[in-house]
Amino acid sequence: MLKKIFKPAAPARSRPVPVVAPAPTAETKASRTSAMVAGMAGGRPVWAARDSGTLARSGFAGNPVGHRCVTMVAEAAASVGLSLWREGAALTAHPALALLDRPNPAQGRADFLQAAVAHLLLSGDSYLEAAGPDGAPPRELHVLRPDRMRVVPGRDGWPEAYEYRVGGRRIRFDMLAGRPVLHLRSFHPADDHYGLSPLQAAAGAIELHAAAGRWSKALLDNAARPSGAIVYSGADGSGQLGQEQYSRLVDELEAHHQGARNAGRPMLLEGGLDWKPMGYSPADMEYQRTRDAAARDIALALGVPPMLLGLPGDNSYANYQEANRAFYRLTVLPLLDRVTTAIAAWLSDLFGEQLSLVADLDSVTALAGEREALWRRVSAAGFLTDVEKRRLLGLPDRGADG
Template sequence: MGQLTREGFERNAVAYRCVRMIAEAAASVGFRASGAEQELAQLIAQPNSDQAGPDLLETFYGHITVTGDAYLEAVSIDGEVRELFVLRPDRMKALKGPRGWPVAWEHRVGSEVRRIVREADGFSPVMHLRLFHPANDYDGHSPLDAAARAVDIHNAGGAWTKSLIDNAARPSGALVYSGAEALTEEQRAELKSDLDVNFRGAPNAGRPMLLEGGLDWRPMSLSPADMDFVEQRNAAAREIALAFGVPPMLLGIPGDATYANYREANSAFWRLTVLPLVNKAARGISGWLGERVAGGVVADLEGVPAFQEERAEQWARIDVASFLTVEEKRRMAGVGG
């Protein structure tokens, strides 16, 4: 996973932007209490002394988007959960019990190893949220794994472009000597050195080559037009965005005609990618801490601009429903009663 993260996230602009968009958008959606108890919602809003709720959730969502796994640790004092922290997935290892299910976790930082076990009442201090993986019972499936080949193509295209620029923005070729006598080793070395100094690199781009003595330059590589190079990179970029669930239109990638306009693409992004992830986190946290910390949480969509129009339509339908009481309308609108 380390190499995949470096190549797919740290060195690929498309995947990096997809992860940032998903993590930041999901973290902007707050949690509200699903019932009368507010303790869990308040804990998530201020999980520890160093982070606010959105900061912790952005890290949490970022990990699950990149690696397919995300971990939260609950720190308790006298049986009461006081703080929440995100643990890096690459430092976690599931310790399996006799039936094959995780019974504890091993958290490794350098040479230091910490074993996290269930408490006496069965409560696990660690919550593991993962994306579906059909062939692994312990780890989630990373979107980067699904887009690995597209990432390789996109990165190779960038490396090829840089190499082309470094070589005076021309494809490689062969310098053919057709003289009567063969070149000596000294002449070969001198000719190669002259080419490196005077004709290689961006500063020498476009410099004409003066050939004499039976020398002839013959290009050998295919041109970018022959390779349809730009479209190949755009196709790879669209495939990467598809794996993450981000409409290519939102990333400025040409060639995508799935949505009629930016608003439709943005709405699809929130509805099909961001909202399911937020709901998954809300269910996981509520099920994990619901009994230890009073209350449960659900996604609070009131402040999400992408859903404002739909919320207004919902309120309008509720308002004209004459068979509902005022209290019932307030509950259906999500404002209590």
């Protein structure tokens, strides 16, 4: 029997289908914002660097409010009288007292304390150096610049040395052999070795104050040239000026519509020219209010009542005397107490005896009224002993002791 062998049929080859390009259609850009031109877009704020050197330049040397606040606090702290105590008795003659009265040949006590307090406010750190023979009490005290000082921490995290850099030179102060340097620093919640400057907290306000000042200066320089554009629509619809027309327009704007002399001068446009404002008016920007608010924030960070600076819109205190008294009570005296306590402990280690520096509140003119009332109340209290009365008045337990 013959078997029929069936072979599968070969698959038919498909013919290539020609690709036909779609007919071109008119394409339209349908963006709803394409017709809008932004001459000025608001983005993220750009802040300057906030290291101690930059803050000192921008917040003190370049800002009148910061300069005045730091100067007021430092000068007020340096003007308060100080007395040196030992075991409850005021000293009239002591090497440490002579050293404080004349810390170095270039500075007296007021200049020395003013520099120490000013550095503490500007950078959050203040460094004092005791200069003298090894193993002997110091003969001079100097205030060192914080931007040149670097803390060298030891294995336990505490500073084992301080490194002072000047012009490529490095001077190392070893803290394990003694205390040649006193480091005064403000509280910093996120740093173990360096303090937080009040200018750090006021850095944003300082930049706003400076920006408002630049705005005001630019407004005076270009008062009659508002921020905007001159649009030209020619008769042929080209919207382009010829070179001669363009040069003449620019020269006319510079000659007749720029500078304080031309402030408020009307602009005459001809030949298809039209003015399109693109910026904010000074009223919209409210730069003066922004500047005043920034100034109050700077004063607040440095602990100075704005009333003492003559800033408008601040009536927190009933009168100038009350504001001045609050300035001393809330800012100057607490800061001075912290500084003098640290200096007294430092001098105690250097001279090998327990010493105290106490502020003489009777020397503060701003506190004269309340000090007089306190003296009357304490003097009339017959149930108090003389020692108790002296302590309430901030006086030593006994008189001067050489």
